[in-house]
Amino acid sequence: MRQKAVLVLKSPSTNDASLDPYYNTLSERGYSAYFIPVLEDAFCNESDLDSTLLAGPSTVSGVIVTSGRAVKAWESSVQRIMSSRATSRTSGWDRIPFYAVGPKTAEQMRSMATAHDFEPSLCPSIVLGDEASGTGERLAHFLVEDVAKRGKPHPSQSMLYLTGDKVSDKIRSILVQAGILVTSLQVYETRSSSTFESDLNVLLRTFADDEELSWVTFFSPSGARTALPSLRRLYQLSTTDDVATNHTGPHVAAIGPTTASFLQDSCKLVVGAVAQKPDPLALADAISAFDGRHDAPVS
Template sequence: MATPARTPILLLKTRSSPHDGYDDFFTGNGYKPSFIPVLEHRFNNQSLAEVRELFASGAFNQNNGEAQATATATARSTQDNKEKKYGGMIFTSQRAVEGFANMIEEKGLPYASSIPLILYTVGPATARTLTTLRDKYLPLATIYGADAGNGENLAHMILQHYNSIYTVKKEKEEEEEEEAEEEEGHSKPALLFLVGDQRRDIIPKTLMGSSLASKERITVEEVVVYETGEMESFEGDFKDSVSDYTDMNGGEGEGEGETWVVVFSPSGCEGMLRVLKLGLFTPGDCDGEAGKKRKIFIATIGPTTRDHLRNKFGFEPDVCAEKPSPEGVAEGIRKFRESRSKA
């Protein structure tokens, strides 16, 4: 019996290293994944060296004999907490994790094996990459937030989780110490947020928001560890990949069935639509018979990219993943196929 053909799926992202969760998942579930990088990432080695120096200088309090507080541990004194500048790190992109990992691979990380860090992360893909790094270099670290889904959800999870760890005053002490706290700053260590040059500020704004009580605010210090720009070769690379599966002039390509394109960010959307002649670039009626006969379908990783396609290009993607994960994309495709078969 012939082996069923795998469905081509073009992932508009750089393949993550050392492994990619999307590649692993789709390869094992009847798809033929291909990666077409949209963005070019350049690591900021100077900033990464500064992060390394923070570990070497004791900013994460690795020389303190106490283990890091846990959610069930008793509160520390204000003075004990002031000895530690940072209580954890935030990662919301795999590029930030990769830059951090590259720095460790090349330069090492002082005292890494003895530092009980909290590592906050925004989604399962980044969490998997971070777990590989943790298991190899930071065995005492804990990872939290893998199911957050987006930065806003993660910020609220951090507020609850981190504040539950660093409860440094008993209720009866709060009134008499309130004035001192306002003058001296927060009594809990800050969080170090490794970011790219293009990022939303929802996490710092939420954690340091003026609407929060002073004792609930969490200081966030951002370090830009990579810069991002759209690759000049993307549109041509994407056109070549699409041509492998379908002839752009109406003939037959390698693939006989459907082909999926998964879009991970607003970057590259215009080039993608131009190549596929969709949205503003569609000659004729994209909602008529031509649309029904279309063999290339578009899925977005979440609502931000979907809304960008809608609002700027007048294009409605076929699928918007409910969760930003391989499983979320696959479930969206499954539902789309099911509804299409009933139409």
């Protein structure tokens, strides 16, 4: 019997895919896991961010950073400024607080100047909130308390909030209710991978001779929109219109009911497995349960 391969439509959580929890959990059930990203991040409003950095923080009381992608956008701006040999009129970004969600984002900011040999005055130095937060809502409450300790900012100053294209209004709402001004600047956006189909073709050529693609796992409706045209050109995916016919292509799995509903209702696909929770164990349980019911043991 051929080895069952699972296509995991996301980037692995580490550079070494074999260390990703989805890889390990699926492998323990006898499946081969292959990762392929369907979405990619891109910087946006770069000139606005460059101008902000060059102007210095005279009108900024602090900077809110809730993801590593926003840190990367700041790093990219510093790199452009230093490469162009532009000079900051005020500088001083190392003298105001940067508020981070979680220790990983905070460490990216703290090490920015030394890791990249950047001008320190353009980089974060005072990084707060990481140990006390972990979520945007917790960070907002921490920030309110910290501002109260530091003293109310000058009326001309506001918090600079670096965002992506998908952002909750929770942080802004909490801060505004506390009388803290917030200026948002979108610095990155998530979009469909421009190389998905070519990446998929390259990946499929790496399958061993005894492997076959048995499952495709979707993590979001947006990821499904990106991946399905290419997958449908290569495979016969079971649809709700032909569910009674003999199915020869890979089965479809979904992380959670929202993605499952999109695949069923909008894409008319038969979803064989739905993870009850958005985690590796729930996914592996759903896939192996389906295969067990359909007398398809993994070799």
